[in-house]
Amino acid sequence: MTFLALQINANDPLFWVMIVIAASFVIIAVAMIAIAVVVSRAAKSVTRLEGKLEPLIEKVTVMGEQGKLIAVQGKLIAEQFSEVSGHLSAATSNLADSLAIIKDEVGELKVIVSETAHEARDKVELVSRTIDRTHNQVVTTTDFIQRKVVEPARELAAIMAGFRRGLEVLVAPIPKPINQTYGDDEMFIG
Numbered sequence: 001m002t003f004l005a006l007q008i009n010a011n012d013p014l015f016w017v018m019i020v021i022a023a024s025f026v027i028i029a030v031a032m033i034a035i036a037v038v039v040s041r042a043a044k045s046v047t048r049l050e051g052k053l054e055p056l057i058e059k060v061t062v063m064g065e066q067g068k069l070i071a072v073q074g075k076l077i078a079e080q081f082s083e084v085s086g087h088l089s090a091a092t093s094n095l096a097d098s099l100a101i102i103k104d105e106v107g108e109l110k111v112i113v114s115e116t117a118h119e120a121r122d123k124v125e126l127v128s129r130t131i132d133r134t135h136n137q138v139v140t141t142t143d144f145i146q147r148k149v150v151e152p153a154r155e156l157a158a159i160m161a162g163f164r165r166g167l168e169v170l171v172a173p174i175p176k177p178i179n180q181t182y183g184d185d186e187m188f189i190g
Contacts, residue, residue: 088102
């Protein structure tokens with residue numbers, strides 16, 4: 001028994017087609033190994049990224065709770081202002097009797113307003129810095145994910161689509177010769 005592949009002459013085009021097909025299979029095998037390595041690295045990167053994102057999410061949660069506390073403090077301050085306003089109207093109606101009391105209340109009010117304004121300014125600056133820092137961290141994380149996960153995944157999908165098309169071409173059935181008759185089902189176009 002003789003092997004048909006060993007009987008092909010090197011000058012025959014079929015010989016070179018066989019060489020190209022064999023080389024293609026070797027290249028495909030190397031590409032699949034490279035793809036497996038890239039996917040493994042991407043999975044490790046995603047795992048590390050998840051580990052880095054968890055503290056960030058916890059910080060954002062803490063910031064949200066701080067924001068709620070600031071809102072509660074603001075409400076308390078507003079209630080204090082309402083209460084002070086009520087005292088001022090009562091003091092004004094009794095102006096003749098309570099001129100000294102009004103001066104004391106105005107002095108206390110100035111201190112409260114000054115402290116409140118100072119605290120409010122500090123809290124607003126703290127919230128602003130926290131929001132800026134969080135925004136920068138989110139932008140940095142988004143850029144990192146885009147560079148390390150999304151773009152390699154897109155490239156991998158394109159490589160796999162090309163690989164699939166190549167396999168379809170290699171595995172496609174050989175067309176029938178024109179001089180061979182077709183059955184009725186094969187001639188139906190529809």
